[in-house]
Amino acid sequence: MYCISxxxxxxxxxxxxxxxxxxxxxxxxxxxxxxxxIIESILCLSPIQEAARTSILSKEWRYHWTKIPKIxxxxxxxxxxxxxxxxxxxxxxxxxxxxxxKGMTKRCKFFYAIxxxxxxxxxPIDEFTLFMLPDKTCVEIDHIISYLSRNRDVKKLKLDxxxxxxxxxxxxxxxxxxLYLGYCDLYHQPTFKxxxxxxxxxxxxxxxxxxxxxxxxxxYPLLKSLTLYTDDIQDxxxxxxxxxxxxxxxxxxLCIWLMAMKCFAQxxxxxxxxxxxxxxxxxxxxxxxxxxxxxFILL
Numbered sequence: 503m504y505c506i507s508x509x510x511x512x513x514x515x516x517x518x519x520x521x522x523x524x525x526x527x528x529x530x531x532x533x534x535x536x537x538x539x540i541i542e543s544i545l546c547l548s549p550i551q552e553a554a555r556t557s558i559l560s561k562e563w564r565y566h567w568t569k570i571p572k573i574x575x576x577x578x579x580x581x582x583x584x585x586x587x588x589x590x591x592x593x594x595x596x597x598x599x600x601x602x603x604k605g606m607t608k609r610c611k612f613f614y615a616i617x618x619x620x621x622x623x624x625x626p627i628d629e630f631t632l633f634m635l636p637d638k639t640c641v642e643i644d645h646i647i648s649y650l651s652r653n654r655d656v657k658k659l660k661l662d663x664x665x666x667x668x669x670x671x672x673x674x675x676x677x678x679x680x681l682y683l684g685y686c687d688l689y690h691q692p693t694f695k696x697x698x699x700x701x702x703x704x705x706x707x708x709x710x711x712x713x714x715x716x717x718x719x720x721x722y723p724l725l726k727s728l729t730l731y732t733d734d735i736q737d738x739x740x741x742x743x744x745x746x747x748x749x750x751x752x753x754x755x756l757c758i759w760l761m762a763m764k765c766f767a768q769x770x771x772x773x774x775x776x777x778x779x780x781x782x783x784x785x786x787x788x789x790x791x792x793x794x795x796x797x798f799i800l801l
Contacts, residue, residue: 538566569624575615576633626655643669659681659682668689685706706731708734716741725750729757
C-alpha cells in the first residue's frame with residue numbers, strides 16, 4: 503500500500519512538472535513571436551550584462567542582445583555584480599577565454615567587457631553611457647570614444663568620468679541630440695565646429711575655462727535645454743554674463759548653478775540683455791540667495 507501511494511505521488515509530481523514545462527514553453531514561444539523592436543526595448547531595460555545572458559535561452563535569442571540600441575556601463579555596478587569576479591555575466595556569450603582573463607584586474611575586466619560588447623554589437627547605438635572613475639589620462643576610454651565617434655551614429659551620450667580629459671575624438675560625434683558630461687575636463691578645440699543637432703546639454707562639475715565653455719555653447723544652434731552645474735570655471739578671457747546668454751538664443755529650459763553665473767559676472771551684471779530670451783519657459787537657479795542671486799533674477 504505504501505509503495506502504491508509513493509508511486510501515485512511521484513506520478514502526480516511528474517504531471518505537475520510536465521504542465522509547468524508546457525506553460526514555460528508556451529510563454530517562451532509567445533516571447534519569441536514578439537517583433538524584434540519590442541524584444542530590443544525589453545532588453546534595453548536590463549543592464550547590458552543581464553541582456554547578454556539571454557543568449558543562452560535559445561538559438562533564436564543568441565544574438566538579440568547584440569542589436570539593442572541602448573548600452574550602459576557603470577563601473578561600480580559592474581564590480582559589485584553578484585556573478586563574481588570572472589565576468590560570468592558574459593561568459594555564456596563570448597568564446598571560452600577564461601584562461602586569458604586570469605590575473606586581470608577588475609578595471610581590465612571592465613574594459614574588456616566593453617570592448618567585447620562593442621565589437622559584437624550589430625546595428626546602430628542610439629544611446630551610450632559610461633560611468634567610472636578613471637585615471638586622468640585613460641587610453642582605454644580614448645579608444646572607446648574614438649570607436650563610437652567613427653563607427654556609430656550615437657544620439658545620446660552620457661560620460662561621467664571623473665578627472666578624465668576629453669580627447670579630440672569626442673568632438674567628432676555628428677548626430678548627438680543629448681549630451682551629459684560629468685566631472686571631466688573640457689579644454690579648447692579650435693577645429694571644433696559644433697554638434698549641430700544637439701538639443702539638450704547637461705554639464706555637471708566639469709573643469710573648463712570661460713572661453714572654452716562659451717565656444718562650446720555657441721556651437722549648438724538648436725540647443726533648447728541647458729543644465730550648468732559647475733563652478734570650476736577658470737578665469738581665462740574677458741567673457742561676461744552677456745556673452746553667456748548670447749550663446750542661448752533658443753533656450754527653453756535653463757538650470758544653472760549660481761556660482762557658475764558668478765564666474766561670468768566679475769565685471770558686474772548688466773541691466774538688460776543684448777537680446778531677449780523670448781523662448782525661455784523654465785528657469786531654475788541652484789544655490790540661490792538674495793544677495794547674489796537677485797541681480798540675476800532681475801536680469
